[in-house]
Structure formats: C-alpha cells, structure tokens
Amino acid sequence: MKALVYHGPGRKAWEDVPDATVRDDTDAVVRVETVTICGTDLHILKGDTPEVPEGRILGHEAVGTVVSVGAGVKTVKEGDRVLVSCVSACGHCRFCREGRFGQCLGGGAWILGYMIDGTQAEYVRTPFADNSLYKVPPGVTDEEILMLADILPTSYEVGVLNGRVQPGDTVAIVGAGPIGLSAILCARMFSPGHVVAIDLADARLEAAKAFGADLTVNNGTTDAVEFVREITEGLGADVAIEAVGVPATFELCTQLVRPGGHVANIGVHGKPVTLHLESLWIKDITITTGLVDTYSTPTLLKAVASRQIEADRFVTHRFALGEIMHAYDVFADAAETGAIKVVMSR
C-alpha cells in the first residue's frame, strides 16, 4: 500500500510500504477514505520529537471503513464506517476507567503516527479498536466527522471545558490558527457574552470572525489586556484560552484573566514559561493543561449531527489521497494559502 513516511527531519515520501494488518486480537484495520494533516505532523517533520523514528507513517486523524478485525473486537466489524480518533484507549487502566484516555497507561493514548504507524496511508492498523474507533451515524459527511478525530475534541475538552466557559462569559482566545478557531466554535456552544480573538495576523482575525468571534484584537498594534479590561469593567476575561504554544502568549493569558478566572492551555510548548506568581498568588486563578482525552467524542458527534457545530467550516483545501505531498506544502504555508484544514480523500 501507499503511505506518507517520515525519513528524518525535513524528509518525507509518499511511497510503497507493507500492508497494514491485524497483529493483536483487539486491532482493526481501516481503509482510509478521508484524512487530514495536523500541526503536530509538521512538528514531527521538523524533528522536534526525536522519539519518532525514521520509517514511521505519519497521521492520527481519519475516516474510513473497517476491513478486518482481531478476534477480540466486539463493537465494530468489517464494513463499518468509522472515525479513527487520535487517541487510542486500552479501556482497562486506571486512567481509562476514569475517561482520561489521553493518559492511558495500557499502551494507548496518542500513539498513531507517533509511537506506531498512522493514518496518512491507504490503510491503517488501529489498536484497541473497541475503545478507539467510533461508528459514524448516517447523515453526516466524512469531512465533518474527520474534524472529530483531533481538532474539535482537543479545543473542546482542553480549551472550553477545562476553561469552564459559561453563558455570559467573556472568553479571550489567544491564537487564531486552526485550534484557536476550533476553540471559538466550541466556546460558542455555551453562549458566552463575548468571544475575543487575539492574534498578530489580520487574516487570521478575519477567519476568527467567520468562526464566531464577535471581537478581535491585533495585539501587534493594540494592547489586548487593556482592550479586554475595557469591556469587562476593568476585571479581565472570565476565561483565557492559549492556542499558540509560546511563552509570550501564555503569559498574555495570565494577564488577561480576571480574579477567579481560568487559563486553559491548549498550545504545545517547547520551552518553559514565566509564571508571575508574585501578582497571581492572590488572584484566585486556575491554570489547566492537557492532552485531549476524547471522552467528549460521542457528545460532539451529536452536536455535529444536529448542526450545533458546523464542522465543515474548517476545510479550505481538498486533494486526492495521492496528492498528499502537495497538500503538506499548502498546509505548511498557511500564511500564504490561507489553509485551515486540508483534506485528502480517495
């Protein structure tokens, strides 16, 4: 079969590899029909994650059809149309028992396209199929479902739910890339008073408006902290969501938040940040971090099916599966191409 293979920092190829097969009795093999690229894939390609060996097939998001299952698989069968989630779950360990699948101790968590071969291929082996695949209901498109593989549950769980967004809240979202836009969409589900998108690029702020931000701030030219204070009687945002992953944006979030408010970090950080406890110790703030657990996937499936979330908003570019090398270029050059999510389909 064909697959997108990582060959060390900066090198990848769409090439022939051995077919995906069932190895453990809880595996399924899925024929990939729709697949996308995540910002994390770009990080791996840059060499930021040296634990990923050369030869790894990338990708952790897909929609497809089950073609074979191990003897122990109970809930999906050949022919089922399924979502392949970025998180696999053993279903038995202490963290899986509490729905914290992203911290699975039994061999699951985020493994696809990272610890094992992933979804950017014609077929993919998916471990722990009973807890890691989701049957797709009729009436929703592959593209809508595909957004449930990673971007929607990540921004919903790690941003909106960890941040405890409530009706009437002022929610400041720092970073209007794909994950920030998804956080805007998901925050809207709780009817906040204001969603303020903050970014350095006006084009991304335009996208933020389309996704549901009622206010936008270019913090290259405007003082975002001052802006948010003005609309909150001097107090600050109820919730500040970090969707970039660098020290400056995290520190901005801790300045944006009101006493008693929440800072929810979604960004993937490569460096330590400074936490100004000399002013924050007295402010009753809560800071959360997290990897997606996907416990919300069934909920979000219902929300997408009932159009509470317009999941198809994300897809800006469409390609055939064999054009994935080009799709990577378009996605990597988002500033120029305006790409949010690129989709490859059979």
Next chain:
Amino acid sequence: MKALVYHGPGRKAWEDVPDATVRDDTDAVVRVETVTICGTDLHILKGDTPEVPEGRILGHEAVGTVVSVGAGVKTVKEGDRVLVSCVSACGHCRFCREGRFGQCLGGGAWILGYMIDGTQAEYVRTPFADNSLYKVPPGVTDEEILMLADILPTSYEVGVLNGRVQPGDTVAIVGAGPIGLSAILCARMFSPGHVVAIDLADARLEAAKAFGADLTVNNGTTDAVEFVREITEGLGADVAIEAVGVPATFELCTQLVRPGGHVANIGVHGKPVTLHLESLWIKDITITTGLVDTYSTPTLLKAVASRQIEADRFVTHRFALGEIMHAYDVFADAAETGAIKVVMSR
C-alpha cells in the same frame, strides 16, 4: 398612589392606597415603569395561598426608577434605572452567603406581592435594596429586562442548571406555558442536540417551536415516552424538565429520563406525586426541586445584552398601567388569547 389590591379569593381592584415609603434603612422605593403578571399571581387570586392577607398589593416583577433610598443603601441611588427582582436577599444569613437567596433566613426570599406589598402599583418599597435591585445597563429595553425579574432566572436555575443541560443532550420539556417556553430558550444556551417540547395543546407546541424546540409531541395523541426513546437509542432523555406542576407531568418526567439522567422540577405543586422507586431505585437518576435564587441574574443580564437570549420574545400583549384589570383577564385566558407575558407600562 394606585395599586392592584387583593381582596380575598377571586376579588381584586386597581385602587388608591397609601404611598410606598422607605421604612428600613436598607429599603428603596422604586417608581414602577414596566410590570407584568405571573402565573403565581393567579394562584394567589384563586385563594391557593391562604397566608396572603386581604389588602395585599400583588406583583413581584418590575422595572423602574429609584425615587428614594434608606440611609444604609450603598449601591443604588435616586434616579437609577433598576430591575426589581422577585427575590430579596438579606445578604447576611447562611443561605445568602452561599448565593441561595431564595432560601434567605434574614427576612428576604420571595416576599414581594406575597409577604409584603408588591410591584403592581405606581410605586413599590423594595427591602434589602443592595442585594435585590439590579442596575440596568444601557442598550436593553425595559421589556427585555423585565423578563429577568422571575421567568428567565427561574427556568434557567431551577430547570436548566439544576437539570445540568449539556451540549448534545436530548432535553424533554413537559409543559409549554410561559415557564416551559423560557426553559426552552435557556436550554438552547447549552447547545443541546434536541429540545423536545411536550404538551396537550397544539397552539402551545407551535409557540414552543418558535422559542427553539426542534421537536414537539402532543401527549394527548402520541406516547411521549415512546417518542423520546426512539430518538435516544431506547435510553430516554438526558434531562426532563417539569414545567406544569401536576402529578401526571412529574411522573411523565420520571419515565422520560434515561439512566443517569436528571429530572428538574420547576412546577409549583399543590398535591403529592407518586415516585416509582420500585423501578427508579436502580436507574441512577437525580431529581431536583427549587425556588429561584436569582444568583444567575447578572449572568442573564449579560446574555440578554449580548442577544444570546432574545428576551423580548415573551411579550404578546401590552397595556397601560391603568389597564391592569383588563390585562389580568387577557393573561388568565391564555388558551383563548394566546398570551404568554402581558406587560403594563406607564
């Protein structure tokens, strides 16, 4: 001044009474500019609440202007435009300290138009003004604000929050009178998958659709339990909200709810109900009751101001303050007139 005075079961008059004045140093007197009638006022008039003495001025909802304040009032002053809430709060007792103002032990809770003279008058004395009046922000109309006096916080706190409505949920609302319609509007704030309105009157079900129910069931002709099971894979509603106040509708709610779900009672009941613990003991259900606390009033003010809630939807009939006797007739005959909320203004 003029006021609507209760003269025993079935008798009331719009008549001259002594002017409202400040008695305690935490009182304010408010010039009533917009006022409405609640279903509870009809109950009092029927004589269902023998604790209400003849001579009482009715009404517990108003918007107006402060005309005088006691020496101890700190946060409102003459000339302020304010919402008069149905719940007064002493601010000191154990329940007020935890935001459970509806259970105030210090002389507050629901007292206006019940234990003391109320708002259906040209002026009203409001005790504990600092914790019971809310300054009105610019840009919202009196009619919108007026809905925050009772109907919106009641359905939001006692129905939607007690019922723990979550995104993707199937919410069954039994009763599509004013409070049920308000519950529909407020449930929508949490992006449920389905809001199912259940009532015996098709006209009310039409109103339910206009307020945001995507599904309606006339349970005179259709089996509501069966209907809800069919759309929930046989499980039942995540949340069932009782908005009528009779045994049959409460028992219906306990049949509608899924294992692990919530029954939130809003209805005012005059009789005991049967609770089928022989089948419910094993079902992990949660049943809640409650009087509104109005802790959510500031949140809802923001939601109304940002148009997350379209509060003006409720007002079907408008009158001059002096026409209140006629307005009562229109409101009492809702089946014929289609009245949801009637508003009297200066």
Next chain:
Amino acid sequence: MKALVYHGPGRKAWEDVPDATVRDDTDAVVRVETVTICGTDLHILKGDTPEVPEGRILGHEAVGTVVSVGAGVKTVKEGDRVLVSCVSACGHCRFCREGRFGQCLGGGAWILGYMIDGTQAEYVRTPFADNSLYKVPPGVTDEEILMLADILPTSYEVGVLNGRVQPGDTVAIVGAGPIGLSAILCARMFSPGHVVAIDLADARLEAAKAFGADLTVNNGTTDAVEFVREITEGLGADVAIEAVGVPATFELCTQLVRPGGHVANIGVHGKPVTLHLESLWIKDITITTGLVDTYSTPTLLKAVASRQIEADRFVTHRFALGEIMHAYDVFADAAETGAIKVVMSR
C-alpha cells in the same frame, strides 16, 4: 464442583454442579477463597426477582485466585489474588466510557448470581475480567477486601458521594442494617459534624455507634425529624441517606433534609413511594437513586489499605465454605444472631 443453587422460592442447596470454565475470551475463572451473603441474595431466595431462573448459582461477592483466563484477558493471569466485584463492565459502551459501569449496556452491570451463575461456589466464571476483577495489594486480609465487592462501594457511591457529604455536615442515616452501617463508616471519611443513625431496633443503633454514629434515634419512640431539627437550628440534615427500602423510610428522609440538602437513596424498593412535592417543590432538594458503579473500588482499596476504613468491622460470623447453608440461616436471622456480614472461607 460444589455450589449454592437456587431452586425456586424458598429453596436452595449446596450441591454438585459442572465446573466453571472460560467461555468467552474475556472471561476468567476464579477459585473462590472467601465469599459472603448479601441481603439481595435473600430477596432472590424469597422469589422477589422472578427473572432469576431455578438452577442459578447465587452470590456476587468473593475474593479468590485466578485459575484460568481467556485469550483476550490482558491484566490478570493465573495465580493472581483478586477481588470479584458485584459489577462487571464491558469497558466499551457509553456508560462504561463514563465510569457508570452499573448501567453497562454491553452485557455487564450486576450479572453475577443474578443473570449468570455467581460466587457462592468453589469456582466462578467472571466475564469481562479486565474490567471486573481487582488485583489485591499485599498487607490486607481477604475479609477486608471482600467488603469491597459490594457493601462498601455501594454505600460510598450511592449514599455518601451521591449525597455529597461534606465536612461539618449533619448526616442522617435511616436504617442501621449492614448497608446503613457501611454508610456510617464511609460518611465518616468526610469528617461530618454529626452522623445521626435512625432505626427502630436498639441493637442496631448500638452497632451504629460502634461504626461511628455520634447520635442515634429510635424512631419508634422518638420523633426523628424533631430530633434532627433541634441539632440543626431548625433547618434539618444536610444529607439524609435511605438505607432500608420501604416507603416510610424514604418519606422520612424527605422530611429530615434541610432546604438545599440531599436525599440519597440506597434502599432497594419494591413499591412506589409518595413524594410530597406540595411542600418540597420550593425547598431546593436533590434526590438521587442508583446502583453501585464500582468506579470507587480503587479509591476504597487505598482507603482500606491505609486503614482509613476499618473494613473488618463488618464480619460477625465465620464459616467454612461447606457450611454455607447454615451461614444463610444465621444471616437471615440477624435480629436474633446480630449478624452483620457472615463470611465463608476455604
């Protein structure tokens, strides 16, 4: 092997039956070393549960050693000392994904000694072994662990956690049989101000004191509602736990609870109860029901191991496994024998 077999209402025998064997690849077979009898077993024997067929082996609580496992079992192996929990969990269904194992839709929940053969035998087949058996840590006795099979998690989850017991609370526990005593022990984990045990039998109230109730009320001779009001400034109990299962005790709980308090039902009810909504609708109360989910079993294991819970307090009578017929007599005649939990061991 030998087993305790139900032969229709009022009839049982300790007799030879075919050996327990692995049938599904997620099964384990456990050699039973310590086993007990539950009040539910007595109900089945009386014929209260007609869904239980003649020929069923009873019992849903045991500690023993794994002797064989199916091919799909990952987390326990031959020779492991394990707790057999009353609840089995498929680990895949929507309820298992949220830790609500007692409502498992995939073939689990309470099935042992009820829908399939149980633990009162020399060996028992345990389905879904990975999610239903718990490895026993060193340093705790079989008898301590055995109490984690049902009685402790049931009273902890359905009584104490559902009832939201908090430090300083006044907790009223109605019924001082085994499950009520266990609720006392578990309520104490949250440092309540008072635990008030209420029962008709002085002997059981004595036991309640030994388990940690600081106050007891014989409600045959004393007005329990009055008693609780006197110690709570007239308000009532913060939490009322029903541990009997008849209408009178449930209704008592709804009278005992303060405004804003919780009624947690643990009792297994055979008849409907009357819920006095005409007085409760305004009182902000929360009523919960539930079957144990056993999500707390790992927590309670730690609490038993660290002696936060003295789990060995329950065992009043000890027998050899072959004496189980006699043990049933002793347990059934608790009023006379003072039995709380009887234990049979190899």
Next chain:
Amino acid sequence: MKALVYHGPGRKAWEDVPDATVRDDTDAVVRVETVTICGTDLHILKGDTPEVPEGRILGHEAVGTVVSVGAGVKTVKEGDRVLVSCVSACGHCRFCREGRFGQCLGGGAWILGYMIDGTQAEYVRTPFADNSLYKVPPGVTDEEILMLADILPTSYEVGVLNGRVQPGDTVAIVGAGPIGLSAILCARMFSPGHVVAIDLADARLEAAKAFGADLTVNNGTTDAVEFVREITEGLGADVAIEAVGVPATFELCTQLVRPGGHVANIGVHGKPVTLHLESLWIKDITITTGLVDTYSTPTLLKAVASRQIEADRFVTHRFALGEIMHAYDVFADAAETGAIKVVMSR
C-alpha cells in the same frame, strides 16, 4: 487605647493610640480578648508591602466581644462574643454574591491590619460587621476559634479544597510551617491515603507528624520526587500543596504531581517562578492560586466544635496582650523557639 503600631521597615511599638470607634453604620467595635500574629505581619514589618503606611495598627485575627455597633448592623450586637475574620465582605458586589469574599470589590477583602487599622490592639473597628464577624458557639475556647480567623480557612480553601483532596489520595505538602501544618490537619478531613510532608528542617517534619502527616521527607537529603513516585506506582501525588512561597518549592510541586493531579498554591510569592510547560502541557494538571475567601468559616466552626479539627494544636506560646512585643520576637525566631502560633490574651 494601646495598640501595636507599624513605624516603617523594622520598627514597631506597643503604644497609646486613639480609641477605635464606629465610623460607618455597618461598623462594629470589638474589644480584643485573644489575638495572634501571622507570617504576613512579619512581611509587612520587613517592608515587603510598601502600600502599608507608617502608623498602621497591625493584625487581622482576633476573638473578642462587641462593644458597639453602627445603626445598620443587624446580626451582631453589644455583648456578643465574636470571631474577627481576616477577610471583610461588603456583601453586595459581584464577588461577594458568589462567596468570593477575598476578592470583594466593595471595600472589603483583606483590609484589617493592612489597608485599615487591625486587631493587635485593645479594640478594633471592624467594617461590614454583618458579613465579617462570626458569633462564637458555646463550648469552644477562644484559642480554638482564633485559628479560624485566617490559618484554618486559608489552608482549607486555598490548599485542600482548591487542591480537591479526596479519600485515598496521596497528598504532598511542601513546607511544614504553620500554614503547611494547617494544610495537613485540613487534608486529613478527607481521609487521604497518605499525607507526605516535605521540608528542609527535621524539627518541622516532627511537628508535621504530630499534625497528621504519615510520611515525611527532608528534601535536603532525600529526593522528594523519587520518594513520592515510589509510593504511587511511579505516577506522583494526586495533590501537591505549596505552603512556602518561593520558586523552588512551587517548581517542586509541579514535579511531584501526577498526570491529572492538582497543584494548589497557598504560599505568598515575591518573585516569578518558572513553569515547565514543555513537559507539563501534556500532563492534564490543574494549578490554582488564591487568597482565602472565608466562605468555609461556618463549616470549619462546626468541624472545630465537633472536634473533627483539633484547632488548639497550633498554640505553642501564650502571652498577655501587653507582652506582644516579646511575642513577636518569639514568633519571628520560630526556628529556635519552635513557635507555631503565639497567642496574646487579656
């Protein structure tokens, strides 16, 4: 009257000052009968809080008798024995309405001995008396009650409740000074599996054992992170409580905590800390900060009265009120004197 007056960094005197009197109608004046010294008083004396002017009377903790009240005070009267809490609450602002009194916007929060004259005096003026004084129940001593002025609610709310300590948990408490010891006592209310005290001084670790830590680590000689991992199957502490206020101890807490765990900061910090988001972003941790709100004071009063908390454990040294200058020396030299809390009484 006599009072302890701050005269600039390093200078204080017990000297004559004008009598405390009622100024606002919500004030009370309390005759101070028992008073203590807080670590924060030492900070002020060092000059760490330049906002405190010379001439300020220090102290924010006392027990005494009301001697006069303003016209607007409703709930306490002359002759009442009361706790003077470190936090005053206006009772009207948005934060007071939600029980977040420590963030009061109406002139309250922590003001005594800081923004206004405090309790280390023969008499003290207490603003917002209705929401800031607590009547003392019979049967508890002044010394027990005094610990409710600051140290107990601070460690309970900001440490134990913010940290979400649960039964069975492993709780690591870094710093075994007065606030850390209090956190140990309060954590015990939730029946954790282990309370691990971590400090550099063996004498403080001995005190930690007496207060209820079952394990202690001198992190000058033992690797605390390694120690905690060994007792938690390699995962880390469920809750890490910071009770020192320097960067090293905060960073230690973020290393001690397990995936999904809580870091609760109580320490007063003067410098920024480094937050290692490059490893923590994926770990699902929650970090909280906070000033005490005293919403738990009524709960803790019950817990002290029922001896769930042995509040008198803290008092190591007792003095007459006029000996306060000497008492300061003893308290400041805790390493030598072993002082935990020093108490001055009339």
